Amino acid sequence: MFKLRQMTFDVETKGRLSLLIVVVIGYLVTFLGAFSSDGYQGTLSETVLALLLGVVYVLLEWYDEAYFHRLPGPGGKALYFGVQIGLIYAIQWLIGPGGVWLVSLPLAATAVYWLSPLWRWPVYAAILFGMFVSLGLRYGYWESAVFFAISVSPAIFFVVIFAEQGVRERTARHRAEELTAELAAANRQLSAYALQAEELAITQERNRLAREIHDNLGHYLTVVNVQIAAAKVLLGSDTERAVAALDKAQALTQEGLGAVRQSVAALRESPLGQRPLPEALADLVRQSNNTGIVTEMAVRGRPRQLTAAEQLTLYRVAQEGLTNVRKHARASRADLTLDFSSPEHVCLTIVDNGLGREREGTGFGLLGIRERVHALGGEVWVETAVNQGFSLAARIPTADEEETG
Structure with a gap:
């Protein structure tokens, strides 16, 4: 169980970390491209603000699970995605296109993890619409903005498909954990039942052994006792019959000893023989x-x-x-x-x-x-x-x- 949970943590952490690295790369591409050209219109304060907003965006992405545990309802989800989409709009407005579109990819993946399929599409549409509007309003390149939004769409949908596969794998892992726990509980119950069955079998075997001893020894000892009593009565008046009774008692004693040995050697064997x-x-x-x-x-x-x-x-x-x-x-x-x-x-x-x-x-x-x-x-x-x-x-x-x- 521990190993399975550890594996789940590692896989999810690596996936989230990869997407956040993409965000950092997007920032680097954007800033390097902007400062190496003469078309960058942002001031130093706008650049610093864009960086700060990017840090907030990254932190919200990294701690999304903690957030949704505190606010799991529809209102909490609407607030989260509204804030994140607003941050993407603001960052693109402040520093322009470049590689900022990469910043939106983790949010698309987060929508897969936390929203139903019906409510994911408005998030995807809002991300693309934000790219179009922020670029068009800030720079006036409406035709380029349309082309840019269309060209970025395949990347977003690729991340969505990748995230959906991750969700399926995570669901399968969680189900495997549940099954493992259920099997462990069932195994504990079976062990308890096996112990009870063993105790019951021991009790039944004791009862059977007691019956065997009673039936075998009780039968032979009773007959021997009758023969000895008869011999005592006949001993003074009819020695021949008394000796015959004692001979029968002796024979029965030998049979009884044989039966006892047989019971000890193999209690399950039938006294009927063949x-x-x-x-x-x-x-x-x-x-x-x-x-x-x-x-x-x-x-x-x-x-x-x-x-x-x-x-x-x-x-x-x-x-x-x-x-x-x-x-x-x-x-x-x-x-x-x-x-x-x-x-x-x-x-x-x-x-x-x-x-x-x-x-x-x-x-x-x-x-x-x-x-x-x-x-x-x-x-x-x-x-x-x-x-x-x-x-x-x-x-x-x-x-x-x-x-x-």
Whole structure:
């Protein structure tokens, strides 16, 4: 931004300085031409006055921007150009033609910078008319005055074209500065949004990690606890069955350790592996049966391909539901249903015949289920009552309705 502004200042300063140098050259040409000929009619006082008026003219040209910042309205502009045109008239009247026409060029350029196209033309006309009138009245050379005004016109219009190009370039630079500022502001906003998104992603990842740990460890530890409790009961009366229960607990412990390692190594990997969802659910049902709860599974409709996210979500719902049956329900039976009957969604339901509750639970496991299902645009229902068992249902819209063979 700083470099762009610095470049703008340098370009504009050089252009203004060039025009003012033209004014100085015009004075030199005029005075040298006048004093080297016998036709100069001015006195010393007129010469000094012309020089002083020229200094005023140059100062007004150089500080035009400061002037228009103080008096930006139409009245201020009319006063400025009226005074400058009057100074040009007076200078030409005092020292004659020569190179004084060069003095008018900066004013033509200034009109381009500060006036609308409609109001520039009166300034151009006034400059040319002043040359014609001042020369005609002072020296009486009316025909020469007409020719002089006509011959100077191309130079004025050349400066006008040059100034208009400068205005376009200045406008483009200012627009570039504005765009740079807007882009910088947008970049700051994007950086802030990126930070917020990063913080949100970290929070979501923490929640996902907590769900993974709860779902994995909660499932295995519950089953292991049931097997150990069964072994304690059978240890004195049926050693063989007690050992079998402990063997199952040991196997589940090893599976649990493997699941933990898998979660730590790659949290995004699905516990289903390459298995289809019904097969993975059947494995959960088998583990539930091993705890002594009669658990059956039914698949309705024709199974179809689901996305990895859909399969993982339904698997976690089933895992959490069966874990809760073992931990809280005191049920003797549980039924798991995977329903593909609707072409628009798939539904998983777990119903047990346990004690039930007065109201649905608010534990982390159920919260995790809701978060998973809602993330896919699905819904979760819980129905329960005291001594009426517990029913958990999750329904998610399917992204791919193509049936598998």
